[in-house]
Amino acid sequence: MSFKRSNSMSGLSIAEESKTVFTELQRKKDHRYVIFKIDEMKKEVVVEKTGTPSESYDDFLASLPGDDCRYAVYDFDFVTSDNCQKSKIFFFAWAPSTSRIRAKMLYATSKEGFKQELDGIHYEIQATDPSEMDLDVLKERAH
Numbered sequence: 001m002s003f004k005r006s007n008s009m010s011g012l013s014i015a016e017e018s019k020t021v022f023t024e025l026q027r028k029k030d031h032r033y034v035i036f037k038i039d040e041m042k043k044e045v046v047v048e049k050t051g052t053p054s055e056s057y058d059d060f061l062a063s064l065p066g067d068d069c070r071y072a073v074y075d076f077d078f079v080t081s082d083n084c085q086k087s088k089i090f091f092f093a094w095a096p097s098t099s100r101i102r103a104k105m106l107y108a109t110s111k112e113g114f115k116q117e118l119d120g121i122h123y124e125i126q127a128t129d130p131s132e133m134d135l136d137v138l139k140e141r142a143h
Helices: 016-028 057-063 101-117 135-142
Strands: 004-007 012-015 033-039 044-051 070-079 085-094 123-127
Touching: 012 016, 012 101, 016 033, 016 044, 016 070, 033 057, 033 101, 044 057, 057 070, 070 101, 070 135, 085 101, 085 135, 123 135
Parallel strands: 012 044, 085 123
Antiparallel strands: 004 012, 033 044, 033 070, 070 085
16 A cells, blocks of 8 residues: 655655655665656656665666656765765756656656655755766765
């Protein structure tokens, strides 16, 4: 049974699993990343894929479609200049230039409402091209 919460900004609901899986990434470190997609038929944001803690940033990037929009979260581990292990959660709004106009509009208008449901995001990256999500961008933002 799926419980949904309505996102009044766009008429979309957010599948309860989407929030549960985010919490697993954030608190339990069960996932390295989560990719979410909007199911246009159900009008809800659902989990498309999760990455195991051992997967790399390249694995994450390879999981994003080249021609369709997605939301994603990535748990970025790094070591600070004073040798402390840290972790920051990045939210990605992926909208490649080759995706459909309707998809771009739907993801753009729903983004803030969805992001608010995911409590604990540190940084947001909006990208239309993989170069805008280069690992150096994350490193720069996180420090």
